Amino acid sequence: MAKIAVYFPGIGYHCDKPLLYYGRKIACEQGYQEYRNVSYTYHAENIRGDEEKMKEAYEALFVQAEAKLADMVWADYDDVLFVSKSIGTIIAASYAKKCGLSCVRHVLYTPLAQTFLFTPDHAIAFIGTADPWSDTGEIVRLSEKNHIPIAVYEGCNHSLECADTLKNIENLKDVMQRTLDFCGQSDVR
Numbered sequence: 001m002a003k004i005a006v007y008f009p010g011i012g013y014h015c016d017k018p019l020l021y022y023g024r025k026i027a028c029e030q031g032y033q034e035y036r037n038v039s040y041t042y043h044a045e046n047i048r049g050d051e052e053k054m055k056e057a058y059e060a061l062f063v064q065a066e067a068k069l070a071d072m073v074w075a076d077y078d079d080v081l082f083v084s085k086s087i088g089t090i091i092a093a094s095y096a097k098k099c100g101l102s103c104v105r106h107v108l109y110t111p112l113a114q115t116f117l118f119t120p121d122h123a124i125a126f127i128g129t130a131d132p133w134s135d136t137g138e139i140v141r142l143s144e145k146n147h148i149p150i151a152v153y154e155g156c157n158h159s160l161e162c163a164d165t166l167k168n169i170e171n172l173k174d175v176m177q178r179t180l181d182f183c184g185q186s187d188v189r
Contacts, residue, residue: 003079005032008065008095010086010110011042011057019109019160022176023083030183032081036072038088040064048133058090058114065091074101081183085109086133086158093118107179108148110134110158116142123148124182126175128156151178 005027007015015021015037024035040061047053074080080103084092089111096104097118106123108115112134125148127139136152143150153171155162160171 001031001078002076003032003034003081004077005035005081005083006069006092007035007037008082008084008088008092009038009040010088011047011061013085013088013159015039017085017159018172019085019175020083022172023107023109023179026176026180027081027083027183030180032079032183036069038065038068038091040068054087054112054114058087058094061087062091062094065095069095074099074103078103080104081107083107083109083179084111087112089115089120090118093120096120105182105185107182109175110160111139111143113138113142116146119146120148124178125150126153126160126178127151128153128158128160128162130155130162131158133158151175 007020007024009015009020042057042060044053047057080101082092082104089108092106093115106120108123108125110127110131111125125143127134127136129136140150153160161168
């Protein structure tokens with residue numbers, strides 16, 4: 001079975017930060033030996049809370065992601081895993097929908113509400129209660145509405161971190177265990 005994992009970072013949260021770095025290690029251990037880190041750049045300030053700036057950022061990053069993945073032949077894969085963070089969750093979900101990729105599974109680290117406009121199928125999500133980029137209650141409701149299991153981390157921010165380093169390590173272990181369990185599921189399409 002041909003498997004690939006594709007990583008969609010956030011703005012300022014690149015693929016070597018803990019969630020995506022360890023998420024990649026977990027996926028590799030589960031047979032996703034082939035992977036692609038999508039990288040993109042966007043320089044703007046005060047995006048959070050500004051709908052127009054968020055739309056501009058999404059559009060600019062989506063075009064870059066599309067270009068980075070232009071050579072992909074998705075039909076060559078039986079199992080495609082999109083692992084994404086923040087605005088990357090919107091890009092991953094919209095890319096899968098635009099390309100009609102029905103075999104994609106999603107790991108959504110700190111998804112934004114706009115992610116759910118693209119109804120990601122077969123996904124798992126993670127959010128913190130102190131995430132300044134999202135209304136946690138709204139993200140939980142949207143996840144439940146879309147039948148997406150979601151783990152909520154008390155007092156954690158947009159990086160799923162809090163002021164207690166040992167608690168962060170404990171939370172990261174839980175996130176990675178849930179990611180491992182999800183990656184190991186064999187009900188791919």
